Amino acid sequence: MAARPRLRIAEPRHGSLPVLLLVLTLVTGVIDAISLLTLGRVFVASMTGNVIVTGFALAGVPEFSLVTSLGALVAFLCGAAAGGLLVDRITDRGLLLRAVIPIEWLLLAACLVMVVVWPPAVDSAPTVTVAVVAAAAMGMQNAVARRIAVPDLNTSVVSMSMIGLAADHRHSSPQTAVRRVLAVLSLLTGAIVGAVLVRTVGSAPAFGLILVLLTGVGGAAHLMLRRGADWEG
Numbered sequence: 001m002a003a004r005p006r007l008r009i010a011e012p013r014h015g016s017l018p019v020l021l022l023v024l025t026l027v028t029g030v031i032d033a034i035s036l037l038t039l040g041r042v043f044v045a046s047m048t049g050n051v052i053v054t055g056f057a058l059a060g061v062p063e064f065s066l067v068t069s070l071g072a073l074v075a076f077l078c079g080a081a082a083g084g085l086l087v088d089r090i091t092d093r094g095l096l097l098r099a100v101i102p103i104e105w106l107l108l109a110a111c112l113v114m115v116v117v118w119p120p121a122v123d124s125a126p127t128v129t130v131a132v133v134a135a136a137a138m139g140m141q142n143a144v145a146r147r148i149a150v151p152d153l154n155t156s157v158v159s160m161s162m163i164g165l166a167a168d169h170r171h172s173s174p175q176t177a178v179r180r181v182l183a184v185l186s187l188l189t190g191a192i193v194g195a196v197l198v199r200t201v202g203s204a205p206a207f208g209l210i211l212v213l214l215t216g217v218g219g220a221a222h223l224m225l226r227r228g229a230d231w232e233g
Contacts, residue, residue, distance in 0.1 A: 027210050044076070068123065074132075093232075
């Protein structure tokens with residue numbers, strides 16, 4: 001009897017990259033849970049949400065911090081610009097991912113140190129700084145994910161994945177449907193885990209989890225590159 005083909009979550013040319021990007025999507029859920037619940041109701045990874053939050057702040061809604069949301073927007077753009085410089089210099093997708101992870105790790109490690117030394121308080125200078133640094137890190141991550149270009153896995157926005165699930169279900173392949181579902185579930189799981197950690201033990205352990213996840217992604221990318229990447233450059 002012939003072996004049943006395994007259901008992949010991306011085309012063969014992407015190899016293991018979708019798995020790594022799904023972990024980064026999980027990171028997005030965790031970090032936006034931290035920022036939304038402790039840094040002044042701001043998103044540092046999902047800029048669609050942050051534009052809306054900025055609108056609320058401009059309208060004078062007291063629960064939202066204009067300084068923090070604007071700072072996160074600017075920092076995200078700066079991080080994306082820095083990520084663009086990496087994209088221009090490194091053409092291989094695996095090498096690019098391996099290059100950005102240590103930078104992102106250091107930025108978010110700095111955030112961990114700041115929330116330990118200065119517990120988050122809305123509109124305080126340390127809290128705004130944490131939001132700005134975290135947003136810069138996520139801007140870099142998103143720029144690199146855009147270059148890696150695995151369909152439906154941009155690590156931060158799942159709106160198009162959900163639209164695809166609903167609107168294209170008759171024409172999509174099973175692997176496409178699975179990839180879209182996993183993108184949504186990864187972001188959802190990250191948000192749940194992040195919220196539970198923030199509410200029970202604080203934002204520092206949540207940042208610690210992010211650093212562990214990033215270490216895993218960076219280490220996996222490094223090992224795969226040494227052994228021979230299973231994706232196309």
